[in-house]
Amino acid sequence: MEAVPARVRVYVACAALSALLCLLPLPDIRTPWWAVALLAGLYAGCEHVVRKRLGGTFYPVLLAGAFLLPAPAAAFVPLPGALFSHVEQRPRALRRVWRAAELALAVWGAGSVHRMLGGRGAVVGCDFPYALVPCAAAVLAFCAVLALLDGGILAVAERVAVRRAWRGLFSRSLAPIGVHGLAGLMMAVLWRSPYGPVAALLVLLPMCVSWWVFAQYHREQAAHQATIRALVQAVDIKDGYTRGHSERVGQASVMIARELGMDEERVEVLRFAGILHDVGKLGVPTRLLRKDGPLTPEERRIIELHPEYGHEMVRGISFLGEARAAILHHHERIDGSGYPYGLAGGQIPESARVVAVADAFDAMTSTRSYSRARPVGAAVEELRRCAGRQFDTAAVDALVRALHKEGWHPAVTADVCPPLSDRPGSDRESVARGAP
Structure with a gap:
């Protein structure tokens, strides 16, 4: 606990106190406690399985509680499952309290909105399609509270x-x-039907299918991340003195992409592009990457093939999308003097123009064997000087705005290598041949 600011x-503590205030009216409300206990137990069991296997949260039962119960009673449903859930990271107690508080507040908000719009009567009377209106509003409230707190x-x-x-977060x-909300509505309608709560449990079958689909999605995402890590580690091993450069270029590419107004999906693709922009170095002979001395024209031509090597390496990885074009073209120049x-x-694809600026910025602000790191201000001035000739002006301006708002706090610092007289084939080529 001492390590937590x-x-x-x-x-x-404020979130937990707010959650307790939401529960205060509970003793004065006529509540079917057996229903609260059943939903809380069902949620706790599902939460244990889902969280342990997928790291997710089982929202349908919570939303069913919001549709069936008064808001204070519904806010109680997530508490046992969240307070006794499986938590791997420390401090476990604080994380459990936080999770319980935010879920209680989200369910309370969803239940309050649902009741204000007459949702309980619509569920009891199976009044469709009107029942979907308060349900949708409750889901929006649920998402809004979670996004606000997270x-x-x-x-x-x-x-x-x-x-x-x-x-x-909200979008x-x-x-x-929303899908979980529909499942919760199905549970609520069946619960209030003549068949009773037992019929509501039948909704668990399609939920199990959704679990499996969700698990497949997470496995796919994990495989994507593992692929990226493996490629980056391979480049770091081959050209180790630039270790950390790829991650920093990915970070700078994200800053530029967001400032340009790209959606989060494209931002993630630009992150991949920045991280993998130099993956083609795996196809360049190690002796050239580590050569102590100037390159011959023939050796430089070999080095300049690395964008094409990189593109060939990743062209079959479909999830990279336009990142593949960035890998191929990140050494092109606005005035046409770049390569390949x-x-x-x-x-030049927009993604490549973004990565080119991020690559040059990190090359200038990192200590290399052939140069000391420049201050961020000096690097920015150099980028501005070359904007319109070497770099895309919009990308440079976006980086400047992002740096003004957020500063530059790279998550990874490149290793500083022993001084060498000259070390071509590294990231200095992004600023070579007259570049900054």
């Missing part, structure tokens, strides 16, 4: 800028929680 403990804890704990902390949660194809201006 005080501001985080205060934030969690963004807040991110801003407080990680000191992430408020704008970044909340960006995309990304709508689709999956000498593209100019708008012929």
